Every structure is written in C-alpha cells, then in structure tokens.
Amino acid sequence: xxxxxxxxxxxxxxxxxxxxxxxxxxxxxxxxxxxxxxxxxxxxxxxxxxxxxxxxxxxxxxxxxxxxxxxxxxxxxxxxxxxxxxxxxxxxxxxxxxxxxxxxxxxxxxxxxxxxxxxxxxxxxxxxxxxxxxxxxxxxxxxxxxxxxxxxxxxxxxxxxxxxxxxxxxxxxxxxxxxxxxxxxxxxxxxxxxxxxxxxxxxxxxxxxxxxxxxxxxxxxxxxxxxxxxxxxxxxxxx
Numbered sequence: 001x002x003x004x005x006x007x008x009x010x011x012x013x014x015x016x017x018x019x020x021x022x023x024x025x026x027x028x029x030x031x032x033x034x035x036x037x038x039x040x041x042x043x044x045x046x047x048x049x050x051x052x053x054x055x056x057x058x059x060x061x062x063x064x065x066x067x068x069x070x071x072x073x074x075x076x077x078x079x080x081x082x083x084x085x086x087x088x089x090x091x092x093x094x095x096x097x098x099x100x101x102x103x104x105x106x107x108x109x110x111x112x113x114x115x116x117x118x119x120x121x122x123x124x125x126x127x128x129x130x131x132x133x134x135x136x137x138x139x140x141x142x143x144x145x146x147x148x149x150x151x152x153x154x155x156x157x158x159x160x161x162x163x164x165x166x167x168x169x170x171x172x173x174x175x176x177x178x179x180x181x182x183x184x185x186x187x188x189x190x191x192x193x194x195x196x197x198x199x200x201x202x203x204x205x206x207x208x209x210x211x212x213x214x215x216x217x218x219x220x221x222x223x224x225x226x227x228x229x230x231x232x233x234x235x236x237x238x239x
Contacts, residue, residue: 038238039195040183043175046168046232049225052156055136058099059143060150066107068120072103075122078147082164083126085146089139091128100125109182125152137221156226168230169199176234192237194226200231 002188007083061082063074101124106118130136140151158164184191 010204014174037192037195038189039171039235040180040187040189040191040238041233041235042176042179043231043233044172044174044179046171046175046230048168048171048228050158050164050228052133052224052226053131053159054157055130055133055199056155056157057128057130057136057140058143058152058154059128059140059148060100060123060152061147062121062123062150064108064119068103068122070118071106071122075124079124079126081146082143082148085142086128086139089142090132090135091130091139095129095131097127098124099127111194115119122151125150133221140221158226161228164228165230169232170226172230172232173197173234176232180234180236184236187238189238192239195235195237196233197235198233200232200233 059073061078063071063078065071065074083096086096102148103120103122106119106121107117108121128139130139136154180191
C-alpha cells in the first residue's frame with residue numbers, strides 16, 4: 001500500500017519556526033543597570049568686605065505752580081543752580097546724568113477737602129557719581145542749598161567690583177572644599193574626583209554702614225564697608 005507524500009509546511013508556520021530558532025540562538029542575558037557613583041554634595045560661601053570707593057546718588061528738584069509753564073520754568077531754574085553748584089563742588093559733568101523728567105497735574109494739595117488737581121508739578125532727577133566720598137556730605141549740602149528737594153537714595157560701591165567678586169568666588173570654593181573634607185571624614189569615606197561645580201546665590205554689593213556727621217558739617221553720610229558675596233555647589237565622588 002502506497003502512502004501519500006507529506007504535504008509541505010505552510011509558509012506562515014515555517015516563518016514562525018525560523019524566527020523562534022533565530023531568537024533562541026541570539027538571546028543573551030541582560031546585564032543589570034550600573035549603579036550611579038556614590039557622591040557628596042556641598043555648598044560654600046565667600047564674602048569680601050572693603051571700604052566703598054564711590055557713591056551713586058539720585059537727587060532732584062520738584063516745583064509746583066498754577067500753570068505748566070510756570071512749574072517747568074521754576075524747576076529748570078532750580079536744577080540749573082543745582083548743577084552749577086555741584087560742579088563747583090568737584091563733580092565733573094560726565095558724572096551727572098538726567099534720570100527722570102516729569103510734568104503733570106498736582107494732586108498733592110487738597111481742594112475743599114478733596115484730592116482734586118490744583119495747578120501743576122514739574123520734577124526732574126539726576127544720577128550723580130561721587131568718587132571722593134570725603135566730599136559727599138558737602139556736595140549734598142550744596143545741592144540742597146541751591147534748590148534740590150528730592151533725594152531718592154545713595155548706593156555705595158567699589159570701583160573694581162569684578163576683582164572683589166572673583167576673590168569672593170575663590171573663598172566660596174575653599175569653604176566648600178573644607179566642608180566636603182569634614183563631611184567625608186565624619187562619614188568615614190574618602191573623597192574622589194570633583195564631578196561638578198556650579199555657582200549659586202551670592203550677590204552684592206551690600207553696604208554695612210555706620211552713620212556719622214561729615215567732617216565738614218554737611219549732610220550726615222555713611223562710612224562703613226561694602227560686602228561682595230558668592231556661593232558655589234560642589235559634587236564629589238566618594239570611595
């Protein structure tokens with residue numbers, strides 16, 4: 001009795017068998033993900049204190065009158081006197097710059113108990129750079145004497161702030177390095193290489209002032225120090 005020949009495998013079944021054999025032949029064990037290196041993160045701060053070397057002053061004139069023209073003329077006359085006087089006091093013209101100029105209705109004076117506009121007010125401000133701090137009190141006194149009736153602040157600064165900031169950065173890195181060594185010793189580990197360094201925080205200048213009367217009897221001025229600060233964050237590997 002003759003047997004019928006075997007039928008060929010279906011194409012899809014053959015492909016599935018071949019794919020299974022190939023997968024079994026190439027499969028490899030998967031290595032576990034590497035553990036991140038152990039590390040320690042520390043921060044450091046650096047501060048530099050120095051006597052201020054210059055001051056930025058904002059002062060000005062505000063005048064009121066019944067008409068806009070009269071208010072503006074009065075303001076211009078007073079500010080011209082102020083500018084001439086501070087130049088006589090030693091402030092070079094290139095160290096004085098107009099920072100604000102305004103003209104509007106005057107709401108400051110009440111009219112029949114109500115805050116209604118009555119007249120006009122003209123105001124101007126100048127920003128003045130004073131490099132001789134010993135003369136600052138006399139300069140302010142002279143400006144007020146010629147009609148300056150607005151003072152919006154004095155900011156003390158260093159002539160070379162960049163160098164002071166770099167010194168504060170070095171101090172911040174040294175502070176962070178010392179902290180890292182201390183923490184590693186306390187934890188019983190060894191510091192490895194530095195993995196990262198970033199700057200954070202810091203700023204300045206911040207004045208630390210003591211008030212005293214100017215030697216020339218002018219406006220009281222502040223004598224003290226300006227502080228420049230910096231902050232860093234270090235990440236070390238530990239072993």
